[in-house]
Structure formats: C-alpha cells, structure tokens
Amino acid sequence: MSQLVDKAKNFVAEKVANMKKPEATVTNVDLKGVSRSSVEYNAQVSVINPYGHPIPICQISYSLKSAGREIASGTMADPGSLKASDTTILDVPVNVPYSILVSLARDIGADWDIDYELNLGLTIDLPVIGDITIPVSTKGEIKLPTLSDVF
Template structure:
C-alpha cells in the first residue's frame, strides 16, 4: 500500500513539473486561429444548360507550428433559400507562418434551378449567397471551424427561340409558285445575340418544300425580336401538280421546321453556341 501511495505522489510531482515546463512553451508558441478569407467566386462555365462556379479561399497560418485542414462544408442559397449544400473531407497541411488556398467547385443546371424556383424563369439575374466553413486541426486549440460568406449576382440564361411567323404566297403560276417564309427570332435575355448562320429544313403536309443554310448575319438586341425572310420556290413539275391545289385551298397547312442555329452571345463566357430547331404546327397561307 505504501508503494502505491509513493508511486502516485511521484507521478503527481512528475506531471506538475511537466506542466510547469510545458506551459511557458505553449505561452511562447502563442497559438492563434488561422486566417481565412474568401478571395473570389468566379463564373467558370455558363451554357444553356447550367452554371459552373468556383470559390477560392485563402488560408494564412500565423503560428510557428504547422496546422492541418480537415475539410470544408458549403451551402449555396438562392434568393435567401437553401439550394445546394455539402461537405468535403479534404486534408491540407499549412506550414508554420505559411499560406495556401483551396477551391470549392459548385455546379447546377437551370432545369434544377427552375424546378426549385419557378419565378426565376423570367428573371434577368440570380441573387445568391455562398456560405462555407473550413475545419482545422490546430495544436492546443483542437478542432475549429472558421466560416466565410459572400452575396453576389449571376446572369440568368433564357432559351432563345425560333418560330414560323408567317407564310405568304407572292406568285402562283402554271409551273410553280413563289412564297416568303417569315421566321421570328426571340431573344428574352438581358444581353444581345448575333445569328451567325441557320441550317434549316421546312416540311409542309409531309413534303419537303425547302432546305438550306442561311449565312445572313443578324443581331438580336436584348429582349428584342427580329424577323428573317426566306424565299421559297416550288416547282410543280418536280414536286407534283397537287401542290397547285394545296396552295389554292384556304385550309391551314401542317408544317415542321427543323435545323440548327449558330448564335454568338455578347457574354464572353457563354460565347458561341448552337440552338436546335424542331417546331411543328399549323399555319394559314397568306395571299
């Protein structure tokens, strides 16, 4: 029993002596929290389908000893409502008095966005808040989380559209007919578009009337509509005399417009893109 008591006393003296030696060392180290700053949130990708963001955070270690990043969490709020959130276990060692940075990638589709926020379909821009927290293992202090936050705006991309606005008969003869096909281009965005070319095919009542590539350059201003006039010539000898009766008949025509349009955006990141065309409907022939 005496040996046990003596052992406990010796252990206590040893621990007391160790703490007395360790405490000045800890005071000398003066352990502080790391400094985390949100440097930028960059728009890395923009298309008709969605948006790619990248947040860059800088880390500064003010201590003489190294610290470890254990991971980060994030939450993206759209119009003050939670939209995306997650956590990533990412380790990174920051040396004493060292600096480093990490990137947090975020991607989402407009389909996903509009499903959650239907009112944004007609909005010109999107308000968002990015909240993130970095978790560190710091000597003496243990595990700590340091939060950062920013609120910014993103451009909203709305799908341009092509539609058949009118089909007018300009000449009807014994061997053929001339018509004018009018297409309307609608740009619902808050930035301009340039039509580079248009590859099209126009089918009426199951018969191909015309196809071709339009190289006409056309600028469609922000929230504006423009019309494209395409001449159509029908040869009854090649396409059949039944076309003559079809054009004389006042009944509406069944049509299908297919093809691809090459457009260029005034937003550099969006740049040039292709828009597929596939529209069906009924139209009355103007005379």
C-alpha cells in the same frame, strides 16, 4: 489543491482565448464549367495561417442559398493543408443542378444572374486544441452561363 487546479484551468482558458487563429475570406465566386446536368461554380477562399507550421484541413462544408432557398450544399473532404506563416488559396467547387436554376426563374429573368449567399465552414486540426471550424460567409451575384458559354 483545488485552488491550484482552478488557477491552472483559468490560465489555460485565457491563453487559448487570446491565441491567434487562422482567418479566412471568400475572394471570388465565378463560373468554372457547364455540363449537361449542372453549372459548376468555383469559390476561392483565402486563408491566412499565423503559425510557423502547416495546419491540416479536415474538410470544407458549403451551403449556397438564393432567394432564401438552399440551391447547393456539400462537403469537400481532406483538401490539403494551410502553408506555414503564409496565405493559402483554396478552390471549392459548387455544383448547381439546372432543375434548381429553373425554379429561380423570377430572380434570373430580371438580370440573368443569381443573387446568392455562400456559407462555408473550414474545419482545421490545431495541435493540442483539436478541430475548430472557421465560419466564412459572403453575398453577391453570380452570372449565369449564356449559350456561347455552353457551346
């Protein structure tokens, strides 16, 4: 009897390991808006759902780093669901306080941009399997707003 149970476990583990999973990539990070206290950037994430039914997204967590320091982090709860057998574009707002931008003056002063690393965790709820987190990471440069952007 125990051999049958072991065979069943191995069969299920093999099927789950070879199952297609949704794939995500960051397509763009751009300036969204400027307020008195912070600069808001928008990260666009493209997610491909290989399944024939929508998949609910539990949350998106993010961490924005520059010069080896975390300058913004947070979570976006219940951002919707992934379209069935299609690509879904998700907008993730990232707020960076001005006080942190001032501390990065050395990097900013050279070319008026921030070299960044954005790490996202897209947590989705797959039927039968449960919650899985898809890690997404990208590096690049974000231009800072000029006075004309503020006014």
